[in-house]
Amino acid sequence: MGQIQAVLFWMSGVVTQSIPAVLNDILQAAGRPLVHWPALPEFTQAQEQFTLGQLSDLEFCRRLSPLTGLEEAPEELCQKMLSTFAPQPLTLELIRTLPAVIERWLVADLPAAWHEALADRLNLQSCFAPERLVFLGQSELPRLVPDVYYYLSRCAHREAGNCLLVDPMLRRAMEAINHGFPTAHYVNPRLLKQEFYLRGFTGRTTLNHKPEQVL
């Protein structure tokens, strides 16, 4: 495993809320029951196609509408989703603490038009330079896993072993590791901070395994 030179952050679910979280916020506001989206094959399949640009945002929302039980037109659902997306402020703060020698890349799994609409509102430019954005919707990949790992390391102009992926989906993260790509599963800022620390990105000179003195 080489020295990590670039960290690639998945956009939805790491830098911003995930699509399931956005949809559940919309359902909650409408007083509807929440849905465990990852368990719905119709959703996961549509999300992958949306991520890869195989479905337009309108078509994606058209597929989602019956699953939400809401009576909104796809155009309205699109607008609602865009205005609902919230940043993960503590995560963004943490990303800014990475030393300059480590390149920060954003893996945009939302269409370029959505990214454009969100970038200003969520202040994403403060973390990611415009030349370090990868739009998966423009990748022309036929499938996400495992193709995306190879695609991302090529986009970052690095060997796979020099890139760390930060992915909000555990199954995908474990699959990436099985393909030899250093990967962290994003759960929350506490665990991401620990990951950065353990990998020596931030504030570690030696590993300290001693638990906190509590007695």
Next chain:
Amino acid sequence: MIVSKQILVQSDGRFNVVVLTDQVADFVRESGIQTGQALVFLQHTTGVVIIEEYDAGVLADLKDMFERLTPSAYPYKHHLRGVDYNGHAHMRLALMQPAVTVPVIKGRLALGTYQDILLIDDQVEQQPRYLILQVTGE
């Protein structure tokens, strides 16, 4: 004093891992108990609760180990009943157990630096998972 709470975790199974640490820590803090023990107990037979370092590599290794010891595709006798086909998950529970206990000291979970409380749900389909959190002490 004993304080108990049942929590529901949404999981789609098939080696789904849920980090419970922060939820348990909040519960201990809210209980007001300063010295004692916190129990995290899964009320199902197709998942385990463990304390581990949260690292996707550790989890991938754990999944490999489970597959070597208790393969998902194997003619378990449990399947003969024809009710469900999750024999591997039952075997994994027997190996790993459904509960952990953590000391509570000065009102906090006395976990080591890299210890997290994890639920591994190995059910073969999406099911709500219920757990009991219980703090005992004073």
